[in-house]
Amino acid sequence: MNDTVSFGLEDVSPEEKTSRVGAVFSSVAKRYDIMNDAMSGGMHRLWKDRFVRRLKPREGEEILDMAGGTGDIAFRLADRGAIVTVSDINQDMLDVGLERAVKRGLDGLVWSRQDAEVLTFGDKSFDAYTIAFGIRNVGHVDRALSEAFRVLRRGGRFFCLEFSTTEWPGFKEAYDVYSDKVIPKLGSAIAGDEASYRYLVESIRRFPKMHEFEALIRTAGFTNTKVEPILGGAVAIHSGWKV
Numbered sequence: 001m002n003d004t005v006s007f008g009l010e011d012v013s014p015e016e017k018t019s020r021v022g023a024v025f026s027s028v029a030k031r032y033d034i035m036n037d038a039m040s041g042g043m044h045r046l047w048k049d050r051f052v053r054r055l056k057p058r059e060g061e062e063i064l065d066m067a068g069g070t071g072d073i074a075f076r077l078a079d080r081g082a083i084v085t086v087s088d089i090n091q092d093m094l095d096v097g098l099e100r101a102v103k104r105g106l107d108g109l110v111w112s113r114q115d116a117e118v119l120t121f122g123d124k125s126f127d128a129y130t131i132a133f134g135i136r137n138v139g140h141v142d143r144a145l146s147e148a149f150r151v152l153r154r155g156g157r158f159f160c161l162e163f164s165t166t167e168w169p170g171f172k173e174a175y176d177v178y179s180d181k182v183i184p185k186l187g188s189a190i191a192g193d194e195a196s197y198r199y200l201v202e203s204i205r206r207f208p209k210m211h212e213f214e215a216l217i218r219t220a221g222f223t224n225t226k227v228e229p230i231l232g233g234a235v236a237i238h239s240g241w242k243v
């Protein structure tokens, strides 16, 4: 195969990756939020809070939350007065998000099914673009980054929250054992789907290291790029500006 990308430990065509990632998220959509709390001991909430604080959303700004899934980032942005479009390739994830938004009385969000690689939005449509735990699931990361650049206005900012590789000795070994032994079992017990959570672990391992990913963001055209490691890099916030 000429053009292959990683799906967990396998190398597959980008089209096959998109379809298999689709199956993963359709399978876990209803238990997705509970699983996030179980796997991270609730810490994902703190990472998401920190991510949104770093972005500093302003009242009335137009923000695209890509791979927005069940809305965790979008709700935080909307709480700060931003005008938010939540996009995801998977309708099952968006449906759970919509239900949650209704329960919270948040009716001002736009929900739009989109593939991060080929957005239907016009050039220069948004002030900021966020993507949390989404980019490693995309077939062509470079295409998603250049679409992010295209839809941002001049002065727009790109913010990405993603798992990465921790560089803390000691913690790294414990984290590896936890990822291999505990996460798939939690997936099986809580979401009834061990394979999807094995994919999650493997996709994290195969995603580019923090500085390699930062270089990809620069290649897409962003400047003033930064990376902020959390837990030694187990999670990282990458950012860049379109000037």
Ligand SMILES: C[S@@+](CC[C@H](N)C(=O)[O-])C[C@H]1O[C@@H](n2cnc3c(N)ncnc32)[C@H](O)[C@@H]1O
Pocket (backbone or CB within 6 Å): 021, 025, 066, 067, 068, 069, 070, 071, 072, 073, 087, 088, 089, 090, 093, 114, 115, 116, 117, 131, 132, 133, 134, 137, 138, 139
């Ligand atoms: C781990 S979830 C993250 C959801 C949410 N951002 C959060 O932080 O809870 C990853 C999301 O990426 C979405 N996704 C995967 N490939 C995508 C693509 N090519 N375009 C848009 N969304 C995609 C999945 O459907 C899924 O909802």
